[in-house]
Amino acid sequence: MRGAQPDQPVAPVLTSLIRAGLTAMVIVCGLSLRWYGFPLGLPAFVVKYGGSLLWATMVFLLVGVVLPRLTRTQIAAIAVAIAVIVEFSRLVHTPWLDAFRLTAAGALLLGRIFSLWNLVAYLAGIVVGIWLDSRVARNRIQPQPNTLNS
Secondary structure, three states: OOOOOOOOOOOHHHHHHHHHHHHHHHHHHHHHHHHHOOOOOOOHHHHHHHHHHHHHHHHHHHHHHHOOOOOHHHHHHHHHHHHHHHHHHOOOOOHHHHHHHOOHHHHHHOOOOOOHHHHHHHHHHHHHHHHHHHHHHHHHHOOOOOOOOO
């Protein structure tokens, strides 16, 4: 079955630890892109939507950290739901929520302005998360050839 976890999955704790490590790397990439993207001369499109893509990748991986026994399809469905809720929450304006959005953490976690293009970037980011997770899982499960004895 395509996209399913292997029949004999790696221990859920190890899976969560690996996904947590990937999450940390994605967060570093996302923060680097937001902080250094413009000074490096990257186009605004790349900084804005690259950050959104990495945010959704992070959400996918974090769901996988918390729920390691779910299939990638189930993790992706939850990540899509979270992304859609967060994006549409930008249409809700209350004083406390708007005040939080004006902080750095609020801007990074929830964003400030609603955009349907963000949903496209989120879907792409979740696909990247699925790809990353499957690549790492494949490398954990398949024995690596021993090049020393060749």
